[in-house]
Amino acid sequence: MTSAAAGNPEIYEGGSGSVLVLLHGFGATWRMWKPLFKLLEPHHRVIAPTLPGHSGGQVMDRPASPLTISDALAIQLRERGIRDAHFVGQSLGGFCILEMVRHGLARSALGLSPAGTWRDENEKIAFMRKARAAYKKLPYLVPVMSPLLGVPALRKLLLRNEMQHGERVPAAEARDVLRRILTLTIVEDYLDENVRPVAPLPADSTVPLRIVWGGSDRVLPFDSYGQPLLDLLGLKSHVTLSDCGHNPVYDDPQGVASAILDFTRSVEAGTASRAG
Numbered sequence: 001m002t003s004a005a006a007g008n009p010e011i012y013e014g015g016s017g018s019v020l021v022l023l024h025g026f027g028a029t030w031r032m033w034k035p036l037f038k039l040l041e042p043h044h045r046v047i048a049p050t051l052p053g054h055s056g057g058q059v060m061d062r063p064a065s066p067l068t069i070s071d072a073l074a075i076q077l078r079e080r081g082i083r084d085a086h087f088v089g090q091s092l093g094g095f096c097i098l099e100m101v102r103h104g105l106a107r108s109a110l111g112l113s114p115a116g117t118w119r120d121e122n123e124k125i126a127f128m129r130k131a132r133a134a135y136k137k138l139p140y141l142v143p144v145m146s147p148l149l150g151v152p153a154l155r156k157l158l159l160r161n162e163m164q165h166g167e168r169v170p171a172a173e174a175r176d177v178l179r180r181i182l183t184l185t186i187v188e189d190y191l192d193e194n195v196r197p198v199a200p201l202p203a204d205s206t207v208p209l210r211i212v213w214g215g216s217d218r219v220l221p222f223d224s225y226g227q228p229l230l231d232l233l234g235l236k237s238h239v240t241l242s243d244c245g246h247n248p249v250y251d252d253p254q255g256v257a258s259a260i261l262d263f264t265r266s267v268e269a270g271t272a273s274r275a276g
Contacts (some may be wrong), residue, residue: 009076010056012048013078015041018107019085020264021077021100022048023093025247026115026190027181032090032171035249039257044086044205044264049076053090053190055180062105064186065195066092066116070099077105086264090247091115091220098198099231101207108267110210110260113217113246116198128193135187142178149174163245202231208272209233210263214244214251 012030014037024032028142030048040046050057052072053064062068073096086108089097094114100106124176142193148154152167155174159166166174201207211230220226222238230238239259244251266272 002197009058010050010051012037013046015044017044018264018268019082019086020260021042021082021087021201022046022075023087023089023096024048024051025091025093026137027054027184028177028247029054029180031176032247034173035253036257036260039253045259047080047082047085049073051096052076053184053186055183064178064189064194066095066190066198067099069137069190070096070103074105076233086110087269088112089114090249092197094196098201101201101209102199106207108208108210108264108272110212110263112212112248113173113220113226113231113255114198114211114213114229115220115225117226117232118197119228123224127197129190132146132187132191134189135181135184138178139182142182144176145236146175148221149178158215158235161245162247164216164243164251166248168248168250170194191245197222198229198232208263209235210259211235211238212256212259213238213240214246214248215240215242216244217246219246249265266275 010030020040022033024030029050033048037046053060053241054060057075058072060072083105084107085105086095087100087106088110090112092115094111095116097109097111099141101109140220145158150171155169155171156165156167159169213226241248241255243250
């Protein structure tokens with residue numbers, strides 16, 4: 001079920017058990033997680049909010065950055081009574097889960113190709129500039145792309161930067177994603193080339209962490225963006241999802257769900273290590 005009435009931000013909730021919060025990437029909404037709900041809900045009470053500043057999410061009252069979005073989300077979750085949850089986040093959501101650890105809300109944190117670190121500052125600046133240019137073109141490209149998304153082979157081609165198997169996304173959902181991206185008002189704030197990286201977690205943090213990366217991530221290649229994160233967090237290893245892109249949820253929903261459940265089970269059994 002979702003709620004978005006009377007100005008309340010959209011949030012999906014279903015299932016039962018220990019709380020599992022799913023945080024989507026930049027430009028997406030809670031709908032990104034649809035392929036996982038039926039796989040996760042027999043084991044967890046799944047909560048998937050639309051992040052502040054996004055289509056259907058809480059309106060930001062200050063410039064949007066990964067940090068301010070995380071801060072606004074922490075307040076929203078506390079108001080909902082969420083204070084000891086498993087967190088899973090993809091890209092921007094991966095940055096947010098580390099902030100939820102810092103805010104004291106996380107029982108565990110698993111990132112899917114998390115944003116927030118980089119090896120080369122110039123590469124990061126170039127990435128931001130390229131992303132801003134791409135978003136400026138979207139209003140002109142979406143009317144052209146929308147009918148093409150009805151053809152599976154073209155859908156795969158058009159979504160190739162985000163995932164390996166874009167043909168697995170229903171055409172209507174792909175069109176909805178584009179429509180909602182066009183409503184974003186935080187693009188200029190968010191795609192700031194001076195954005196600060198995620199800060200190291202407190203040295204005394206004992207929250208179990210796990211990092212999962214798509215083996216074919218074209219947006220944030222592991223060597224340039226993932227290894228610096230492992231180094232920052234003091235993690236010795238990560239999980240690779242083969243034949244998966246930056247957003248692996250449609251590429252391999254069973255594999256993503258298994259990675260999540262393997263981790264949350266180990267946390268609840270007390271066998272998950274802080275080191276990965």
